[in-house]
Amino acid sequence: MARTPADRLEDAAQPGLWTGGEAAPAPHHLGHRERLRRRARAGLDPLPDYELLELILFRSIRRGDVKPLAKALLARFGSLAAVLAASPAALRTVPGVGEEVALDLSLVQEAALRIAREAAGKRAVISSWSALLAYVRTALAHEPREQFRVLFLDKKNQLIADEVLGQGTVDHAPVYPREVMRRALELSASAIILVHNHPSGDPTPSRADVEMTRQVVEAGRALRIQVHDHLVVGRDGVASFKALGLF
Known part of the structure; x- marks a missing residue:
């Protein structure tokens, strides 16, 4: 089965081995997820948009460094709101975005839309x-x-x-x-x-x-x-x- 960009992002989380068999140094992003989650638990408001997007991406990309993907999405669409409002087809034009990522981002937008509609209609x-x-x-x-x-x-x-x-x-x-x-x-x-x-x-x-x-x-x-x-x-x-x- 062909490897997808999302698969390669997951692979990036796996520490490789040196030729001599010694464990390679741990990638710099290991531990980043838990550090970001701890900061999020203390309050979401101070987090920049790319870190909020990272937290969403953690759900669909279980391992690996998703910060580059979060920043690529913001660069492609211009803002967090525009990323979430983008169609699944448009999202999939960004390397690293597969069906699961596109679905999760669309779910956030749909939830926001329903909350806003409920507030407007009460x-x-x-x-x-x-x-x-x-x-x-x-x-x-x-x-x-x-x-x-x-x-x-x-x-x-x-x-x-x-x-x-x-x-x-x-x-x-x-x-x-x-x-x-x-x-x-x-x-x-x-x-x-x-x-x-x-x-x-x-x-x-x-x-x-x-x-x-x-x-x-x-x-x-x-x-x-x-x-x-x-x-x-x-x-x-x-x-x-x-x-x-x-x-």
Whole structure:
């Protein structure tokens, strides 16, 4: 069976033998895992991102020095949040990342997303705005392609559903106001919040965003379905149409 990069990382933990049969000096990283775990037990907040990532990688790579892999992931994606939000296919482009590592990293992101969604959905969405913003940033800030989502709300402005209604390219996702309203009627929603991301990182709304929002608002007005806001998510923050006075 062919050796994988993950196998070679594990092999690196095995002290070899000199030609003469004497044990080779122990690799410098031996003992590092336990030292890092002890520091983590004292508190995670002081740890830099690469060490947090190491602690996650310990779960899927049982032996060997994972610090180079943690730093390679951060260099490839730019931040810890971007590493965790990356797709399994994108993660596997980094040498040393196999299916198990990609799965474990994706599990962390999914857990964070569910925690944020739960916090946003426990109360009326418009009265827990900070939780909502945290949720949409977790869900979309590092998406590599534009995605259009709709949050459907009931009469108490509590979340009924969060659905993806359009996926597209790096700078466009198709949006059909008729489909947005059709789905709102199916869910008996009284209000909606539009959400989409800008993979460029800049959340500034475009002219196309403004025009599309105007069409959805008009369609909703005819059906007495209120559009509370349109949020544009980027790595640099979240732009609110309502706060910007765009509708």
